[in-house]
Amino acid sequence: MEIYAADVAIVGAGGAGLRAAIAVAEADPALRIALISKVYPMRSHTVAAEGGSAAVVQSQDSLDYHFNDTVGGGDWLCEQDVVEYFVAHCPEEMVQLEHWGCPWSRKPDGHVNVRAFGGMKIERTWFAADKTGFHMLHTLFQTSIKYPSIRRFDEHFCIDLVDADGRVQGIVAIEIRSGRFILVKAKAVIIATGGAGRVFRENTNGGIVTGDGMALAYRHGVALRDMEFMQYHPTCMPGTGLLFTEACRGEGGFLLNKDGYRYLQDYGLGPAQDKPRNKYMELGPRDRLSQAFWYEQQKGRTLSGPYGAYVDLDLRHLGKARLLERLPQIYEMAETFMGIDPAKQPIPVRPAVHYTMGGITVDGRCATSLPGLYAVGECASVGIHGANRLGSNSLAELCVFGKLAGTEAASFAKSAPSGDTKSLVARAAASQQRIEELLKNSDGSERIATLRKEMAQSMEEGCGIYRLAGSMQATCDKLMELRQRFRNIKVEDKSRVWNSNWLMAIELGYQLEVAQAIAHSAINRKESRGAHQRLDGYEKRDDVNYLKHSLAYFNADAAPRIEYGAVKITKSQPGIRAYGAAGDAAGH
Amino acid sequence: MNTPAGNGRRPYMRSMQGWWRRNTFYVEYMIHEATALFVAAYAVVLLVGLVRLSQGQAAWNAWLAALRSPGSVVFHVLVLAAISYHAWTWFQIMPRTLPPVMLKGKRLSAAAITRSGLAAAAIVTLMVFFLVRGLWA
Amino acid sequence: MARPEMQQDTEMPDSGKTIVMDVLRYRPEQDDRPVLQSYEVPFSDDMSVLQGLQYIKDYLDGSLSFRWSCRMAICGSCGMMINGRPQLACKTFLRDIYPEHVRVEALAHFPIERDLVIVMDDFIEKLESIKPYIIEKQPRPLAEGEYLQTPAERDLYEQFSSCINCMLCYAACPQYGLNPKFLGPGIIALLHRYNLDSRDAGAEQRKPLVNSEDGVYNCTAVGFCSEVCPKLVDPANAVNVNKMEAAKDYFLRLVRPRGGGK
């Protein structure tokens, strides 16, 4: 096995991983950084983010407002001290990106422009047309090239963490092009592998968003926190799940039911006005909007197409010129994928799974419970999103906490002793053997695609927008069954060079475990909060029993063990989450 | 399968043989490149004319006479077609070679640049034609 | 020919129709050279070529390898030759080819690693060589806030910053195919993007690359690169505008011998 000795290994080269790598390089140029990613960095799913990234810039805005929006939006399941740190550091990180060349959209006077986003009281979403994630990712990737201490391992697939002496000391990866294994020794490891949206059927996520890093940490005893909170984005393309950014609504788009009626006013988000108004109507939070869709569907007021129910996202009144300026990608997507001219026709949309609020449990400094192991980005639960993430908070999170994770890991690496290579190699060899077994002895009868599909279907049924004990239990059972059937999987392709059949099998293994963490966390939370909404007698939020984080622990072949952890409250006591006129009345 | 831990990589490089036949875009490109042969041939004709001119009236008239031969006329018809095609493609490519041309704060479209190029060629053509005709008529 | 298992429930509505996809296979561990393999795939109107390939991988032949991720034409992974033209598989629809066969091959001009996966080391090396980051005139402290940049200044380079590194332009450019040392359209577009950015002062440092024997003059203005670019970057423009820059530099250096410049 090939060995590379690094000081800090970073798994994942999306926004979070790249920002962390730069932070390590700037903290100490002498530290050797290994940046490992299963795809070339610019393919990471950060590239798909459209709408924007939050940071307070306007004079009428304040950090407190951003804090309150975030904590209220998260239904008070946020770590408030972490949110305070977050909102305070967003502006400098966005400016930093600007200095690195991010092509933020501008006002005529040359200052950065901001747009409105759901659940935000004041416009504070920085944007680069509707390709914000694309521009942030490419800016970070291209900037990272400046630092000679960052050694990239592009298209290397991480299969395991290596821990010894009670701390993490490296990772094992497959070089995809050759199928060879490599041990990257490191004194600190940062996981930045992104979300797990692909465990659901209809979703906005890229094919690579399979929860790998979550499963890696989980298997090594780190709890997955708040996994039941999966965000449904209300405006996605039926069938493919492709996203039409919230910025469509930020720019003034309407959601219409089959009668052409702006139905959101029936769900506590009104009254309806022509101009977009923060926290009203279409600019309500995602969980509320997705839930309203569900009710409209129950009432038979949605439209119906080849991929089931949908409603209309109407952008026509914005006019072609503005659409092309502010939402060019949306325009292109509607035209090429659906044959629709959004200046002339409304776009059919429906909710789809979008974002994993929960993740690897870390403290406010991105450290996990395993010494030397850090996590950041969508794979982590640092505590800012609570039960429902506000749009544009997660791109900002990548930068704020990417930098923090980098500096923390750098200082840990500097003080940690080097591990004993021999014993690390032995452990890595054991991981290698397990994965090679999966290649060699996988002539079973279970097709990867079939298991994947059954999993995704079952997750959608059990852990959708609204949840019932019965269907959640069915999902838990199904997942247990699928994990058993996984042992009888078939990997047709036995070769080594770019064997994506093999990689998909490994990913499926990760996904099944993460899915279990989600389903079991969900069935155990007997209340409704944020993205977790029940219809079986637990329709209300229950702060007495459930103002706490769920923690899912890996339990080998059995179902995960679910425990709970306290929520840190500093200055915002749990209150009523209200939007629209009711929100104004409640002083939000 | 036989290379358990080894390296089975063997990147395959495809040949470029006959690439210009692979799609119509390339074929057109090769045709407009080939117009250079006609430009060259015409340049030779002109050069010879220039030399003959410097050699006096008799030489010049011989050159003019040669131009009147049927072969020469046919040849020049071909040259005319080729050079006209060259001019056409030249202006098609022109927008790709210019920095943004701003007109009243707006960027001139590629089609507009091509149109201006063709218009310029038309004007120059008429000017030269009438100059030659008018001056010596 | 491999037959579809029609009982499979696909994501797509079942129209009962099928389309044939001829895919160039190359498995270095068993094939001497690439060969075409045909698959019959269920067809529906809204299916992309990528979805067709995914169907093959999921249900007909798990050993077929190709890159993809975002499926929305932004990650740049899925460039391939589709009926002889470089295109993004996720943005090319079967309905535009049906009922003809779809011929899918790895991106031209790059070595094939396996099946539809090409070796992209060359592209990445070039990307790293051009200093694709802001080289500031002088470091600006974060506390001073953002650089001011008017929308017009932004417009100047915006188009060139929207390159998704899909490399379709390289597969389109015969000059790259003939001479892989040529820096090539997409990378020159990226270089141009930074040179045009009002925050950047690195143009001088990037000049040697533009001016070099592997630089802009390899381009013979074929223009197909811009024709196939899925993001309207117009890399041919970047290359050709830089020819003029390089020519200026070539002669100016004779006038103002050392350094000079901005």
Add this chain to the structure above:
Amino acid sequence: MSINLKRSNAPVFWLLFGAGGMLSALVGPVLVFITGIGVPLGLLLPENTLSYTHVHALAHSWIGALFLFAVVALFFWHAGHRIYHSLHDLGLHPGAGAKLVCYGVPLLATLIAVYALASMGYS
């Protein structure tokens, strides 16, 4: 890094190519028509358009001489450069010999044109 940073001398040839390309696109068609079709066939143009006196007078003037020179020389440079690249396009790997021909001929033609014009003197 394998990128070769040696400065290319192409700008010289490229500028000549470009100038020739532009000139031939603008005046090429009309010149071909006049000299090769119109005058020989007496089509649209009077017979004596290219009479010795007329053309000699033209070549004798500064501006006329410059025009004739530019047309002849730049057409050659344009064509030579393009042909050289086409050889490369065809995979014929043009060597020093081809280069000599493709750029040597235009050079020679340029010199001959200068000589011919100079021998007529200027007014």
